[in-house]
Amino acid sequence: ETPYVDNMLWLVDSMIKEHTRSKGIPLVQKQYWPQGQEGAALLTHSVDNLQKWNYTDLLLSLGTDVAMFFTLNWKQLFHTISSKFKYLFTNVELYWNFEEYRALEEASGYRSTFYIAPDKNEYINYSLDDPDLQEEIRQLTRTGNEIGLLLTPDKTNPDDYITRKQVMLHQLHQETIGIRQLHYKINENLRGLHSKLNPAYSQSTALRDMPGYINGVTVPYQPWIGGLSVPWYELPTIYCDAHLRVGRFKTLQLEPAKKLLKKFFQSTIRTRGVFGLDLNLASYYDIPYVKKLYTYALALIKSGGIWVPTANELSQWWHKRNRVTINETEYEISIFFPDNLENFTLKIINIKNIKEILGVPAKVEGNMVSFSNVNADSIAVIRLNQEL
Known part of the structure; x- marks a missing residue:
């Protein structure tokens, strides 16, 4: 129930800042999110059932x-x-709720990621060849939403998994795609198959019985598979509709569900992490209050100064952020940007006066330096006054 790893990192971060403050040592810190937001949220929907x-x-x-x-x-x-x-x-068709979710998100100015399976099988009761589904996919992508690949465990050999990936890429006219394992039922064999797919990202891990944090982490991380670190990121899912079911015929009441959502949202944002939310299309009908719960979640996110990208946008950001390098000297800080970035924010600690910033458009507000419209291979130089 607690992001214990992130809490520990927060404690270490606080100790470093306190030490540098007492010694008057300048410190430069990358912010987690592009404009220094308090945290991030991922809105996702598993399309595992379209026929009630x-x-x-x-x-x-x-x-x-x-x-x-x-x-x-x-x-x-x-x-x-x-x-x-x-x-x-x-x-x-009572489970065909693409438009319902899309309308709620558009009213809040947000977009989301829909995980769709490429073929009908014992776990999936729809086909990608369905003209209505193809039209829904076109509508989703036209409005800036993202389609991810929903993987099922019915065929567990690399060729079948790669074929399913290629089918979806052909449908979307894309070169890469992110993945989610159906119902988050993951094991070492499936992890190995995921590795062979080399996805843009994965969002395949979540606690199945209650909201919470896998491995105590709220931010993207690179998993280890077969003793090796993979090049893609695992994105967290903290809260999903499965957590609302407390028995075969019973669900949580609306108010306890809202309290649980708010508790984990606040706990996640406290560590500036990613609040991953998954509400599948079937739950919109099966759990009568899901519309009210989702409206509440969107309002909560809206009030918190939170960044809400699609899953691929978040994965790309985290990759580019990690590639930014910072070099500090006594009176100068240089930042190298290997990639194009729309926004990037630094926190400057124990530095009272910035003389000028060269090389990249930037704005200083308090101890935050915000860069915008950064071109690949740019270098920003922050020159400091010699008196601290």
């Missing part, structure tokens, strides 16, 4: 309805039965 009912499932579900009746869970039973009548008389 077919005629076979309607018949097979009668036993489940009887079991639900004896649990006295009348609200859920009524919700289930009404969904059956809606399907029978209108043929409306």
Whole structure:
């Protein structure tokens, strides 16, 4: 429940700052996020189920309805039965909720990442060849959202995994793509397959029974697979719809769900980490309050000065940020930018006066130096007054 690694790093960071302050030693620190935001949030949706009912499932579900009746869970039973009548008389697909999520996000000015599987199998009940799904994908990408690859464990050999990646890349006309393992059920064999895919990033790890932090970390990290560090980043997922289910027929009430979300959001942002949120398309219907919960989450993010990129944007930023190098001398700080960057922020500690900044457009506010429109291979030079 606690990002213990990040908390420890925060403690070390505080000790270093206190030591340099007492000694009057200048210190330059990269900020985690482009404009020095308090933290980041990833809005994601797993597209694992697009068909709630077919005629076979309607018949097979009668036993489940009887079991639900004896649990006295009348609200859920009524919700289930009404969904059956809606399907029978209108043929409306209750899990097809792309537009619903998109509308909520657009109202907040945000974009998200949808993880979609490339083929129908025992875990997935839709096909990428579906014209309606292809139109949804086009609409999502036109509006700046991102499509990731949802991987299933039905075929666990490298050739099949690579084929699925190529199918999705062909559909999207892209060269790279990020991945998520279905239901976050990951093992060493699947990690090895992920490594062979060489994805843009992975977002395949999360606690399945409750919100929290895998390995106590809230920021992207490079996992080790087969004794080697991979070149791509694992992005965190902190809170997902599976955490709202407390039994086969029961979910948390709305208010406890909101309190849990707020608790982990605040805990994540306290360490300036990434609040990864995953609400799948089916949960929008199956959990009646998900619209209210997501609206609450978006408002919480909006109020916190949080950066909200797509998963690929965050992965690219973290990679470029790590490549920025800083060289300090007594009266000069030089920063080398190997990549194009729209924004980049430094925190200057124990330095009272900056004489000038050369080479890259920059703005100084307090102890923050913000760079903008940085070209690849640029060098910024911060010249300091000789009196501190």
